[in-house]
Amino acid sequence: MSISVSLSDLTFAWPDGAPVFEGLDAVLGPAHLGLVGSNGVGKSTLLRLIAGELRPARGSITVGGTLGYLRQDLGLSAGQRVDSVLGIDAVRHALHRIESGEGSESDFELVGNRWDVEEAAVALLGRLGLDYLAGDVAQLDRRLETLSGGETVLLGLVAELLREPDVLLLDEPTNNLDLHARQRLYEVVGQFPGTVLIVSHDRELLNRMGVIAELRRGEIRSFGGNFDAYEEIIEAEQESARAAIRDARGDVRKQSRELVEARIKLDRRQRYGQKMFEQKREPKIVMGERKRQAQVSAGKLRNNHIAKVEQARETLDRAQDQLRDDREIRVDLPGTRLYPGQDVIELEQVRLANGPVVTLRVNGPERIALTGRNGAGKTTLLRRIAAEPPKVPWRMLPQRLDVFDEQRSVFENVSAATPHATAERVRAQLARFLFRGTDADVAAGALSGGERLRAALAMLLLADPAPRLLLLDEPTNNLDLPSLAHLTEALTGFEGALIVVSHDRRFLEEIGVTRWLELGQEGLSEDP
Incomplete structure (x- = not known):
């Protein structure tokens, strides 16, 4: 593996003048690298610059070989077909015309030596766990609206791998993936022969990297070894x-x-x-x-x-x-306490929209991890729980953290959720979530990912009445590692019941899950 990415005097600022990089020099690879750093430091921006989606104001980027880039937001439409996402639709049509005897010279030129493109695609889909798509080349005609978010991510990765790149850029590739799909992705990425540069908060994935590259204060520093070794240093x-x-x-x-x-x-x-x-x-x-x-x-x-x-x-x-900024949020929520045996949720033989029939009873301060394959209906189940409604005050944290009035400030959003609290009380509580002074007056729409998480937690946990049940849908998505630590700390201090959809097993263990449930076609089953 001799392919690498070189950055020379890389300088970039946003149109409003906000600087991101100033004279950045670095060589990334040849290796499998995990790119880490706080939210807002510029990790995804750097990938977009390397991929050519953004142009630097000064400096140069040299990529040794062909490039593949899996974006965090794939920007795909529900009506697109699988073969279109994979970039093989035109070749498939040419193949089918040739097979029917109607092929033209341009069709042969388009196919080139890719006569087995369909078989290669379905085989790769199978390697990444999309088994039902791998069963028949006719599955390549399916539309994305029939796939879950996690399956769409895997499909995007297959599209990049089919191009046989020398350098592969992956931006949060394990978001929305179930545990089975994550393991498949780990294996495929591990076998990739070229340079890999991954932005991720997935600690297991980062522990499979040979180098950790830290982006901090506009500079990149490389550490030999995996993420555990980096943390020790x-x-x-x-x-x-x-x-x-x-x-x-x-x-x-x-x-x-x-x-x-x-x-x-x-x-x-x-x-x-x-x-x-x-x-x-x-x-x-x-x-x-x-x-x-x-x-x-x-x-x-x-x-x-x-x-x-x-x-x-x-x-x-x-x-x-x-000394790094290791500020900790402080949570003191006596009003969220539940007692053993207290009724929280009672669903009896409820049929979900996608088919499974679910029975679920929650009593007292249980901490439940809700797992299952992509597309099993975990988010649907959370919404159904919220619609019943539960027998205690509750709040839900959706995947997109879209709980704000984006034009209003953090202070105004939290005040709206706590109408009986004084302004001084709200600001004092926000300070516990690291929104001190004018930080609380920033519009919600201008917050970074980690800041949105802290603001959403403040809005949920400080709500009136205090929630005694939290429904959390993939809460670790897009979080940097300090923000993940903040979330873990906040949930550790919560004394009510939790139902958490997550595929981050280490996170689930750290927040003290007491009951593991798996959702499948037959409904819920205990996962010992």
């Missing part, structure tokens, strides 16, 4: 930074104390010299020279101590600059 650096801060603060205090002591000593000398001058115990010319020398010496001593204080403060600033 960062934590060791942070511990070193914390120790350096402690030492630097001690030195600032010491140098400041010595400066004060020097000033006291100089003041004493000045008073003594003035007294001697007034008493005229020595010739005037001698006392004048002595006074001049004392002033020069005092100035040097004072400037020396001032320089040491400034140097100590600069050292402290550098040490603090190395």
Whole structure:
């Protein structure tokens, strides 16, 4: 594997002037790389620049070989056919004309050596877990409206792989994928022979990478090894930074104390010299020279101590600059508490729109993970639960986090959900979710992904009445790792019942799931 991506003096800003990159230099690959960094730092923007969707203001991007790019938002329409998404529809039509004896010279030119394009496509669909699409080439005529979101993502990946690229860019490829599909994707990506650059919050996928590239403060730093190794290095650096801060603060205090002591000593000398001058115990010319020398010496001593204080403060600033922002949200929600045995949900033989008949009873503060294959109807079940409605106050967090009035500020959105709370109370609670001061006055439509999550959590958890049941639909999608930690922390402090649709098993374990349910065609089954 010798293919890589080179960035030279890469500079890019949005039309409103907001800078993203300024003189970025980096070489990515040849390797399987995981690109990590906080939401809003520019990871997806960098992929779009490499793919040519955006043009840099200055600098160059060199890709060694052909490029494949799986976007986070595929931008596909429900009416598109599978073969159209795969980019093989024109070749298929040419093949069928040739097979019927009506082929033209242009048809033969279009097919070239791709006589087995249909078989190759369905085989690749099967490798990625789309087994029902792989059963017959006629399935290539199906329309996207019959596929789930996760299946559409896999279809997009197949389309890129069919082009046999040398460099593969993947932006959050495991979003909406069930556990089975994720495992298939891990295997296919692992077998890819070229350079892979993946933006993802999926820790298992990142742990299969050979290099982690961190995008921070407009620069890329590469770490050999997987994500666990990267975290160990960062934590060791942070511990070193914390120790350096402690030492630097001690030195600032010491140098400041010595400066004060020097000033006291100089003041004493000045008073003594003035007294001697007034008493005229020595010739005037001698006392004048002595006074001049004392002033020069005092100035040097004072400037020396001032320089040491400034140097100590600069050292402290550098040490603090190395410490990452690890602010934590604080959640105190006594009003959400449920007691064992308390009735929460009771669904009896309810038929979902896609077929399964479901019976579900939830009692007390259960934490339920709802799993199942893509298209099984998990989101449909959450909506049906919300429609009954549950027997306790509840709130739902949809996949798209579309719970806001986008034109109103974070403060205004949360205030609308808590009409009986004072403005001071709302702002105090928002500060616990890291919206301090003017941060709470930003319009919801201008928030980054991680900020939207925190704002949505604040809106749900601070609602009046306090929710005692949360329905969460793929809450970890599109989150950076700090935001994922924030979500985990918030849910750990929640004392009500949870039903969470997620394929991130580590996340589900960390929030303390007590019951695992799998939704299939036969309904719900316990997953031990």
